[in-house]
Amino acid sequence: MTTPAAYDSTRVWLQRLSLGAGIAFTATAEYDLARSLGAHPGIAVMLPLAIDAYVIAALRWFRAFDITLSLTLMGAAQVAAHLLDASVMKVNIPMVVVVSLLVPVALWRTHALARSETEVTTPAPTAHGTRMVTEVAAVPDPLPYVWGAYATTRRTSKVTASLPASIPRRVVTEVVTLTPAELRKRAQRLNRKAVTETGRPVTIDRLRSELGLSRRDATELRRDIVEGARS
Numbered sequence: 001m002t003t004p005a006a007y008d009s010t011r012v013w014l015q016r017l018s019l020g021a022g023i024a025f026t027a028t029a030e031y032d033l034a035r036s037l038g039a040h041p042g043i044a045v046m047l048p049l050a051i052d053a054y055v056i057a058a059l060r061w062f063r064a065f066d067i068t069l070s071l072t073l074m075g076a077a078q079v080a081a082h083l084l085d086a087s088v089m090k091v092n093i094p095m096v097v098v099v100s101l102l103v104p105v106a107l108w109r110t111h112a113l114a115r116s117e118t119e120v121t122t123p124a125p126t127a128h129g130t131r132m133v134t135e136v137a138a139v140p141d142p143l144p145y146v147w148g149a150y151a152t153t154r155r156t157s158k159v160t161a162s163l164p165a166s167i168p169r170r171v172v173t174e175v176v177t178l179t180p181a182e183l184r185k186r187a188q189r190l191n192r193k194a195v196t197e198t199g200r201p202v203t204i205d206r207l208r209s210e211l212g213l214s215r216r217d218a219t220e221l222r223r224d225i226v227e228g229a230r231s
Contacts, residue, residue: 204219
């Protein structure tokens with residue numbers, strides 16, 4: 001049975017084999033094409049380099065438009081080279097024009113691909129040198145509250161940090177454990193505040209929203225602190 005690791009290794013090996021074989025074959029024809037149009041041997045090498053670099057960039061960043069265009073440029077060079085080599089066609093003005101445009105187009109699109117990739121991962125400079133971002137932690141659902149021991153665990157809803165944009169964004173979650181005494185003190189403070197503001201004891205809904213309790217647990221806690229305040 002083929003393991004996932006072996007499958008991935010085979011896939012990568014086939015990709016590299018296909019790319020290497022394709023470039024080796026097409027580069028030869030592209031070089032011969034440049035030589036047929038009168039380019040110096042040292043300069044003729046630049047035609048396959050420019051086209052093949054564009055093909056590799058298009059496959060690396062896998063943009064459909066550039067994959068199509070790069071393979072079209074490569075195919076056009078192949079067709080022209082083989083037509084000349086087979087003496088089916090002679091050098092003419094349209095062929096010279098098309099081949100002359102292959103390198104500028106490949107140059108333009110290769111740099112466009114590299115630039116778009118850089119813009120995604122590089123922060124934009126500001127007057128202070130680095131653009132700052134703020135991280136805000138995700139807010140999870142309230143964790144279960146165990147009334148019998150007054151034990152509960154809650155995650156904070158706001159955890160922020162200013163970091164340079166070059167640092168990958170992380171979601172920060174801080175875990176806070178409330179002891180029974182701390183939980184009771186918080187509930188008592190909420191109750192005193194509610195009495196001061198409204199003249200009435202704290203509501204069950206307020207205990208639920210402030211302390212992250214279920215309705216049953218909030219009801220029991222309210223009964224306990226309200227009766228304790230009256231006694």
